[in-house]
Amino acid sequence: MAGQLWGTNSLGGYMYSDELSDVLRTALQPLTRFRQFCDIKEGKGQSKGDKLYWDVYSDAETQGARLTENSPMPETNFTITQESLTCDEFGNSVPYSKKLDELSKHSVVEVIHKVLKNDARKTLETAAYDQFALTKLTVTPASGNSATAITVEETGTPTATNNLALNKTHIKLIADEMKERNITPYDGENYASLARPSTLRGFKDELEDIHKYVNEGFAMILNGEIGRYEGIRFAEHTSIANKAWSNAKSDEAFFFGADTVAEGIVIPEEIRGKIPTDYGRSKGVAWYYLGGFGICHTNADNSRIMRWGSAA
Numbered sequence: 001m002a003g004q005l006w007g008t009n010s011l012g013g014y015m016y017s018d019e020l021s022d023v024l025r026t027a028l029q030p031l032t033r034f035r036q037f038c039d040i041k042e043g044k045g046q047s048k049g050d051k052l053y054w055d056v057y058s059d060a061e062t063q064g065a066r067l068t069e070n071s072p073m074p075e076t077n078f079t080i081t082q083e084s085l086t087c088d089e090f091g092n093s094v095p096y097s098k099k100l101d102e103l104s105k106h107s108v109v110e111v112i113h114k115v116l117k118n119d120a121r122k123t124l125e126t127a128a129y130d131q132f133a134l135t136k137l138t139v140t141p142a143s144g145n146s147a148t149a150i151t152v153e154e155t156g157t158p159t160a161t162n163n164l165a166l167n168k169t170h171i172k173l174i175a176d177e178m179k180e181r182n183i184t185p186y187d188g189e190n191y192a193s194l195a196r197p198s199t200l201r202g203f204k205d206e207l208e209d210i211h212k213y214v215n216e217g218f219a220m221i222l223n224g225e226i227g228r229y230e231g232i233r234f235a236e237h238t239s240i241a242n243k244a245w246s247n248a249k250s251d252e253a254f255f256f257g258a259d260t261v262a263e264g265i266v267i268p269e270e271i272r273g274k275i276p277t278d279y280g281r282s283k284g285v286a287w288y289y290l291g292g293f294g295i296c297h298t299n300a301d302n303s304r305i306m307r308w309g310s311a312a
Contacts, residue, residue: 003095003284032121033194033224033237034128037186037256038263038293052264052292053084056302085264085294090127092119093286095274101283112285113271120269120287125239131261131295132194132254135305139174139255152177154300162310165202165250166195168229174255174306175230183257183304191232192222195253195308196242200226200234245310253308260304265291 041052062076094112101108136156142149144160150173151160164170178191186192197204204226224235232255243252267290274284297303 003097031223031239032125033235033239034132034261035125035263036223037132037192037194038128038261039259039296041262041264050087050292051084052087052262052294053082054262054296056081056083056297083262083294083296083298085262085292087264087266087290087292089288089290090120090123090269091286091288092116092123093274093284095282095284098276098281098283109285116271116285116287120289122239124269124289127293128261128263129240131293132256132305133307134295134298135254135303135307136298136300137303137306138309139170139177139306140309140311141170150174150177152306158309158311160310161247161312162245162250162308163247166199166253166308168203170308171203171232172230174308175232178255178257178306184259185231186233186257189231190228191255191257193232193234193253193255194224194237195234196238196240196251197236198242199251199253199308200236203229204234243310246312250308250310252310254305255308256305258304259296262294262296263291264294267291 041054058079058081060076060078062074064076065074067073094116096108096112134156136154138153138156138158140151140153140158140160140162141147141164142151145163147164147167148169150170151158153159175191183191222233222235224237226234226236228234240252245251267288269287269289272286272288274282274286276283295305
């Protein structure tokens, strides 16, 4: 069978050897970053279909105005659109033999639990990121190489090759753009940003002295959060691979407010054991999740997410 076996060192034989350390060690894994910024819509119960819908209400079609005596009250309307996400199954499993379980110094189930939990975290984090990346709003330096101006496009695909590292001026302009678009702040006061550590390197050192967190009290500190600048709370991630832009001077970054990506949960991620077969000689452990992710606003006018991007 495929899976963990006693007879193959790399698949299980190494789990017992002379003087094997009692300390369990596994490969390093990133913590969740993108998923923490998802809005969990009302949990979908079972037997309700695989779609989760939510309504998006527009502003009034005609703005109100000053009234004059004896003139009728103006009338207007608004439009309603629907967005949705599809609930899918996610999961992975590791089968193992009873012989491996019986002869190993380390608990096979304990090791597999840890490996599968890391795998579940990475899988669902990627699913959340994929929806963030669908935003229609992209930002590049003007002409690809301006240190003092940006270009905002509304097709989801930037047309300029980004040839500059993200700097403080770019961030100020992005913050202004988000305010001009009336994007609701993430926590009621501040926007948020997610980027790889190297992308933020150009101004990260200065955050130690500019708008530095001194005493947060009971305020929430986000996973990976490193500081605040120009009304934006910055957090780092390493869960999504470097985009390897052609000039390698920067990398993708997201700036956003509230109502970003929805997560609909039918069955939260859980660890499941396989019913043993072959008279108890074939076992297995799996993680399972039933739900889905969907970007909350698919048009540029209502988008809450801006992506620092590049054409190549």
